[in-house]
Amino acid sequence: MTSDAVLSMEDITKVYPNGIVANKGVNFSVRTGEIHGLVGENGAGKTTLMQILFGLNQADVGKIFFNGKEIKIDSPHAAIAQGIGMVHQHFMLVPSLTVSENLVLGLEPRRGFIFDKSRGIHITQELSKKYNLKVEPDMLVRDLPVGLKQKVEILKALYRGAKILILDEPTAVLTPQEMVELFNELRQLRDEGNTIIFISHKLAEVKALCNRVTVMRAGKSQGVFNVEDVTEEDISRIMVGRDVILRVEKDVAQPKESVLKVNRLTVVNSFNKRVVDDISFSLRRGEILGVAGVEGNGQRELVEAITGFGSYGLGSILIDGEDIKQLSIKEIRDLGCSHIPEDRMSYGCAPTLSVRMNLLSYKHNRREFNRRFFLMHMSTIRDVSTELVKEYQILCTSTEQEVRCMSGGNIQKVIVAREFSDNPKLIVANQPTRGIDVGATEFIRKRLVELRDRGAAVLLVSADLNEVMELSDSFLVMYGGKINAFIEDVSNFNEEKLGQYMLGLKSQDVDEIGRALHD
Amino acid sequence: MTKAQWRFEFYRTGVVIITAVLLSLLIIVLVSDMPGLAIKLFLTGPLDSLRHFGNLVEMVVPLLFTGLATTVMFTASQFNLGAEGAFFFGAIGAAFIAVNWNLPPVLHPAVAIVWGGIIGSVFCGIPGALKVKWGSSELVSSLMFNYIAFFLGLYLINYLLRDVTAGAMVSFPFANSSKLVKIIPKTRIHTGLFIAVFTVLVMGVFTYRTRWGYRIRVLGTNIEFARYSGINTTWTIVMSQVLGGFLAGMGGSIELLGMYRRFEWQTLPGYGWTGIIVAILAHNNPFYVPLAALFLAYMKIGSDIMSRSTDMPNEFVAIIQGMIIILISASSFLSKQRHKMIVREAIS
Numbered sequence: 001m002t003s004d005a006v007l008s009m010e011d012i013t014k015v016y017p018n019g020i021v022a023n024k025g026v027n028f029s030v031r032t033g034e035i036h037g038l039v040g041e042n043g044a045g046k047t048t049l050m051q052i053l054f055g056l057n058q059a060d061v062g063k064i065f066f067n068g069k070e071i072k073i074d075s076p077h078a079a080i081a082q083g084i085g086m087v088h089q090h091f092m093l094v095p096s097l098t099v100s101e102n103l104v105l106g107l108e109p110r111r112g113f114i115f116d117k118s119r120g121i122h123i124t125q126e127l128s129k130k131y132n133l134k135v136e137p138d139m140l141v142r143d144l145p146v147g148l149k150q151k152v153e154i155l156k157a158l159y160r161g162a163k164i165l166i167l168d169e170p171t172a173v174l175t176p177q178e179m180v181e182l183f184n185e186l187r188q189l190r191d192e193g194n195t196i197i198f199i200s201h202k203l204a205e206v207k208a209l210c211n212r213v214t215v216m217r218a219g220k221s222q223g224v225f226n227v228e229d230v231t232e233e234d235i236s237r238i239m240v241g242r243d244v245i246l247r248v249e250k251d252v253a254q255p256k257e258s259v260l261k262v263n264r265l266t267v268v269n270s271f272n273k274r275v276v277d278d279i280s281f282s283l284r285r286g287e288i289l290g291v292a293g294v295e296g297n298g299q300r301e302l303v304e305a306i307t308g309f310g311s312y313g314l315g316s317i318l319i320d321g322e323d324i325k326q327l328s329i330k331e332i333r334d335l336g337c338s339h340i341p342e343d344r345m346s347y348g349c350a351p352t353l354s355v356r357m358n359l360l361s362y363k364h365n366r367r368e369f370n371r372r373f374f375l376m377h378m379s380t381i382r383d384v385s386t387e388l389v390k391e392y393q394i395l396c397t398s399t400e401q402e403v404r405c406m407s408g409g410n411i412q413k414v415i416v417a418r419e420f421s422d423n424p425k426l427i428v429a430n431q432p433t434r435g436i437d438v439g440a441t442e443f444i445r446k447r448l449v450e451l452r453d454r455g456a457a458v459l460l461v462s463a464d465l466n467e468v469m470e471l472s473d474s475f476l477v478m479y480g481g482k483i484n485a486f487i488e489d490v491s492n493f494n495e496e497k498l499g500q501y502m503l504g505l506k507s508q509d510v511d512e513i514g515r516a517l518h519d
Numbered sequence: 520m521t522k523a524q525w526r527f528e529f530y531r532t533g534v535v536i537i538t539a540v541l542l543s544l545l546i547i548v549l550v551s552d553m554p555g556l557a558i559k560l561f562l563t564g565p566l567d568s569l570r571h572f573g574n575l576v577e578m579v580v581p582l583l584f585t586g587l588a589t590t591v592m593f594t595a596s597q598f599n600l601g602a603e604g605a606f607f608f609g610a611i612g613a614a615f616i617a618v619n620w621n622l623p624p625v626l627h628p629a630v631a632i633v634w635g636g637i638i639g640s641v642f643c644g645i646p647g648a649l650k651v652k653w654g655s656s657e658l659v660s661s662l663m664f665n666y667i668a669f670f671l672g673l674y675l676i677n678y679l680l681r682d683v684t685a686g687a688m689v690s691f692p693f694a695n696s697s698k699l700v701k702i703i704p705k706t707r708i709h710t711g712l713f714i715a716v717f718t719v720l721v722m723g724v725f726t727y728r729t730r731w732g733y734r735i736r737v738l739g740t741n742i743e744f745a746r747y748s749g750i751n752t753t754w755t756i757v758m759s760q761v762l763g764g765f766l767a768g769m770g771g772s773i774e775l776l777g778m779y780r781r782f783e784w785q786t787l788p789g790y791g792w793t794g795i796i797v798a799i800l801a802h803n804n805p806f807y808v809p810l811a812a813l814f815l816a817y818m819k820i821g822s823d824i825m826s827r828s829t830d831m832p833n834e835f836v837a838i839i840q841g842m843i844i845i846l847i848s849a850s851s852f853l854s855k856q857r858h859k860m861i862v863r864e865a866i867s
Contacts, residue, residue, distance in 0.1 A: 015862040060862050183705050309746070330749030339747070350740035357733070361748040364730050374729045 005029035005065075005082075012062035020405065023059070024219045027169050030164065035186060035196045037206040037227070040216030040239055041437040041440075047089075048215070050166050054086040055079040085162025087153040089169045094140035097143035098177060099135050100124040103156050110398060113217055127155050131192075133185055133478075145503075146294065147178035154185075164195045171205055175239040175500040176295065181207050201239075203232045215239050239438075248442075250449045253473040255284035258518060259426050259457040260306070265315035266361070267301045268482075275301045276312070277481035281516035282424070286457040290490075291474030292465060294502050297459045298481035300342060303430045307339045308332040319426060333362050336425030340415060340432045342461075344408070348415040351404035355396050356385040359405050359418050385401065392445065420451060429450060430461045433457045439474030445471055465495065476516060479504040486516040528802065531583055534744035535846040537816065543839045547831060557829040564824030565817050571824060573706025577778065578816035579809070582604070583715040584770020585794025585849035586801065586808040587722050588763040592643070593803045594726060595759035596739040599646055599676035601661035602767040603791025605639035607769025607784065610775040614690055616783040617697035617775075627697040632714075632772040640761040640767015643669060647760035651753045657760070669787050676779060676782055699777040718766065722805040735759050741792045778780055793819075794803055799847050807827030815840070 008029035015021045022045045030036045035514055040046050051057040053064065053075040063070055066082055073079050079086070083203035093102050100120040118325060120291050124137040128390055132145040133151045141149060150170060155163055167186075171179050176391055186209065200206055215238045216220040224240045260283040267276035276298045283289045289298055304310030306317055308329040317324050319335045333339075341347035360381060363369060369384075371377050385399040394413045403411050412433070419427065429448065433441040449470060452458055460475075462468050468475055469490055477485040477498065485508045487493055500506040544558055551557045565575045585602045592599045613635035616784035622630060647659040673688075680690040699709040726732040738745040738755045745752050770790065775782065793815055800811035819836050 013860075017553075060858075198844070328751075329746060330751075333749050341747060346741070347743045350737050350744045352740050353736065360733070361737075361744075364733050364748070370730060374731060376728055376730055376733065378728065389586070419824060440781070 006067060007365040008065045009049070009053060010063050010065065012049060012059045014059050020407070023052070024343070026062075026216070026219070026221045028214055028221060029123075029224075030195050030197060031212075032195055033190060033193050034335040035190050035198055035209055035212035035378075037213035038197055038199045038216065039206055039213055041202055042199060044374055044437075045219040046216055047168055050086065050167060050168060050197065051198060053079065054084060054166060059276055080160050080162070083161055083163040084166065085157025085160060086166040087150065087157060087168065087170060088133060089172065091149050093141045093149060093152060093156075095140070098140060099136065099144070099152050100137035102141055102152055103127070103137075103159055105156075107160065111339060111413075123159070124155070125497075127159055131155065131158060131185070132188055144401075145178075146173045147175070147181070150174070150182065151185075157225075158187060159422050162194075165189070166195065166197045166199070168196070168199045170202075171200065171202065173295065176495055177474050177503070178506040179205075181459055187382075194342050194476075203235050203239075205234055206235070207261060246484075248445045248470055251453070253287045253452065253516075255473070256289040256455070258282040258284050259320060260459065261318040262302075263303070263316045263318070263517075264305070265305060265312055265317060267298070267305055267310065269301070269310045274360055275481050276305065278288065278315070278444070279478075279481075279483045280315075280514075281476060281483065281486070282518045283459055284458045285425075285455050285457050286452060287473045288452050288460055288471055290468035290475030291459065291478060292462040292468045292475055292498065292502065293378060293463075293478035294462050297478045298333045299430070299478055301481075302478075303339075303342070303428055303459075306332075307337065307428055326393055330362070337421075338419040338422060338424035338427045340419055340427070340429040342430040342434070344411055349403050349411055352402055353404075354400045355389065355403055355414055356381055356399040356507060357393070358414050359385045359388055359399075363422070363431035376475050388421055407437070412436045412444065413440055416447065420447055424451070424456055426460075427456055429456045431463060432460070433464070433467060465498065469495075469498075477501040479507070483513050484508070485517065486513050488515060527860060531801065531857075532802075532847065535843060537714055538846060539839050539842040542842060543835070546838065548833065549782065551829060551831050553829050556827050557831050560825040561821045561826055561831075565820040569703075569705055571820065573703065573708050574823070575813075575816055575820045576706070576708050576712060578820055579812050580711050580715045580777070581770050581774040581790040582710075582793055582812035582816055583719060583791045583808060584766050584773065586768065586797030586812050587718060587805055588639075588643075588766035588799035588826050589791075589794045590801060590803045590805055591722065591726070591735065591761055592763035593798050594739045595735045595756065597650075597756060597760055597763075598645065598658040598761060599643055599661040599760050600658060600795060601643045601646060601664050601668075601760075601764065601791075603789070604661075604665035604765040605642045605767035605786055606774075606791045606794075607665075608642050608672055609635035609639035609764075609769070610686065610771030610784070611675060612768065613775055614676070614680060614693070617693035618691045620697075621694065622696060624696045624824075627694065628699055628772075628776050631697055631776060632769050635772030635775075636765040636769040639771065640763075640765035641784065643764025643767065644757060645759040645839055647757040650860045651756055665791070673785075678767060678781065682781065685781070687783070688785065693768070693776065693779075697776055698780075699773065706780055711773035711777040711798030714769075714773060716809075718769070719805055719809055720847035722766070722808075726805055731758075734808040765844065767794070793840070796844060 011103065012023050012026040012029055016022055026049055038046050046322060048057060052059045053073065055075045055078050064073060071082060094105065103124050104120045108117045121137040124135065127444050128135050133155055135148060135151050135155065141152065170182060174182060190196055198210055211229055212224055213235065214224050215235060217239055263280050265279050266274060267277055269275045281513060293299055301310060305312040307326065308327060319337060322335060326334050345351060360369065369377050369381055382399065388395065389399055391414050393418065395410050403414060432444050448458055460468065460471055472490055474488045474490060476483050480503065486505060535817065547557045548554045555575045565571050587608055588602045613631040616631035616634050620627065642664065643661065646657040646664060649655045649660050650657045674688055677688060682689060682691045699711050701707060701709050726736065734750045734755050737748060737750060738752055744750055797808060797815060801807035818839055822833045822836040825831050
């Protein structure tokens with residue numbers, strides 16, 4: 001431990017109720033006035049470590065020292081009392097309240113028994129000026145773009161007296177422009193003597209922003225480094241334990257006939273809002289069509305309409321020429337449509353059932369898995385599962401293990417194994433690599449390209465810009481439920497322009513977008 | 520579940536049972552003037568004579584059916600508590616066939632039992648249908664339906680099947696051909712026991728080896744995943760409850776045809792309620808239902824025998840049942856030990 005550490009965590013071990021060891025003997029310390037990067041793959045234990053620091057989780061073993069004194073943090077209250085604040089990956093704001101109301105929530109200024117609204121606004125303006133984070137106190141939080149919500153969260157932590165600020169993957173939801181702004185603000189906060197812990201798995205950001213960096217791998221700390229002394233490649237190697245190439249090798253696509261045709265599709269949600277607004281495109285055999293865009297711009301509803309999960313009002317969706325409007329999820333699947341759902345725990349698996357039973361899923365009706373008298377062919381199910389586990393390199397103790405005891409990457413592989421092994425005609429992959437480790441990501445991306453080459457049509461919806469740019473042959477940008485741009489050739493396109501399309505600052509004209517419909 | 524988790528659940532259930540039994544012994548000591556005799560009769564009564572052992576087995580048979588019925592509904596995460604009403608109403612259905620029809624011996628009870636099952640399945644299916652149609656909680660509606668079953672059932676007996684010459688509110692006697700044959704002399708153990716054991720095996724295989732059982736299990740674990748897997752969730756939600764009701768109705772019919780000569784229940788017999796405890800104790804696994812049913816029947820018969828010769832009332836068994844429900848369903852009971860076990864296992 002360095003003597004100038006303002007805060008240090010020693011020998012932290014945390015085991016979750018499902019038996020996953022999230023942290024094992026981790027040491028971690030930060031100094032005053034630094035931006036400290038905490039990097040590691042998803043599932044490496046970064047978030048858990050910070051949740052322990054913020055009192056959202058309790059360590060099973062280990063101690064926390066603040067200014068050399070041991071402290072106990074058993075709740076976020078205790079953490080805030082010590083001057084530790086956290087900005088979560090998923091914002092903890094009340095959407096129906098204004099910015100200033102959210103900011104002072106829990107520590108409201110009062111006049112007698114009544115909430116003093118104008119003082120709240122005043123406080124917000126003062127703070128906003130002091131830290132140079134511009135927000136509108138009167139705006140409702142639900143009307144704010146993601147970048148501003150994040151500023152409100154940061155201000156909220158500062159208002160509560162945070163000197164040490166934990167930011168959990170703050171850039172995951174930001175466009176490139178918003179990111180630059182955030183970085184400038186963070187640097188300023190640091191220069192004023194605050195300490196910032198910056199959790200990320202994007203190394204370029206860490207390199208650009210941080211002073212020191214702690215690298216985690218598989219629940220253990222791999223050491224602390226001065227950012228100037230190491231290259232991105234160095235950190236990457238330490239983080240993953242080997243050299244990874246995240247470039248996917250692929251040839252130029254050779255698209256054939258259309259499999260999926262979406263024609264003037266409109267989806268209206270329960271609040272009567274047009275969440276998908278008159279969009280048309282087609283997807284051909286042998287190509288990967290990306291769908292980029294800030295989350296919540298209609299991508300989910302589009303996927304739900306295609307896979308039969310949600311209904312749609314106007315327009316048509318054709319798979320292999322067949323209108324799917326009246327078809328059930330099962331009938332759409334029978335047309336050869338595979339679906340990797342966005343939220344693997346809620347839609348993609350049955351957590352308390354075995355790997356075997358999860359691999360079976362929609363195939364349980366197939367003749368090969370059934371015998372006479374409605375009995376299932378248990379030995380075939382076992383053999384097929386064992387083969388898939390081997391082929392897709394799924395790490396599990398046996399095919400009878402419950403999936404909830406596995407890591408996110410492995411659960412995702414179970415889903416992918418199930419969906420890809422069926423010789424699908426159309427693959428709807430919604431965030432196929434979200435929140436999983438680099439190894440599994442690489443594996444899944446390669447498979448997608450392989451399936452493309454074998455003649456599958458792939459619709460790739462992803463909030464990860466790199467993924468869309470890397471994998472797609474061409475892609476759409478969605479904004480406000482509409483297609484804002486269609487980029488036919490991914491290779492000569494820059495990220496900045498993409499950011500402008502994503503934010504709706506720019507859009508292509510009708511003819512350019514119309515090219516998304518091929519025939 | 521991993522092996523360690525299974526071991527832990529086994530151990531936890533054991534601790535619950537032992538705690539419940541010890542506490543009940545403590546109550547006996549505190550309340551009774553003859554605690555020695557009371558405890559002896561409570562613990563060994565069911566085994567001290569063939570007749571008492573017979574009582575035990577007779578009690579197990581209906582509990583197997585209501586336990587299985589609740590198990591299949593709980594496996595689908597449908598918290599239908601209608602097994603009690605389905606049991607009662609199924610028995611009334613069977614009573615009509617047993618009184619009014621003339622059929623050869625084996626066929627007669629078979630028809631009556633199937634008919635009772637159908638009545639039971641309609642009864643448990645209605646809360647399921649209400650749920651998928653209008654989103655009403657099956658827990659509330661099935662609970663209320665039990666009273667509908669009870670009063671409607673008494674009405675039917677009273678106005679259509681009552682033997683006014685009998686001097687009590689009972690039905691006409693059942694045709695001899697409809698009764699289930701006694702298999703062990705000096706006891707009332709009847710052929711319903713074979714049907715019950717066979718049903719346990721069928722339900723075990725159904726749950727773990729058939730595609731219908733698979734659909735019910737997937738539905739019960741994660742309904743969104745069931746939809747995603749192309750399973751017709753509406754249909755499965757209703758069918759799991761229809762099946763549960765069928766089992767309970769069968770159980771009521773078998774109990775009636777094996778143990779009685781007329782329909783003479785004036786209150787709900789309570790096997791459905793106990794069946795819920797059976798299902799909880801068995802962790803919704805049909806293969807464990809016999810163990811759980813045997814344990815609960817043992818407690819009931821034990822306290823019955825005790826109450827006959829001592830000053831302890833037999834209602835005291837309700838205290839044990841209540842304790843078991845609270846302890847088993849209190850998921851944080853022993854959770855510290857579980858976490859320690861997990862930490863130990865994970866770190867080693």
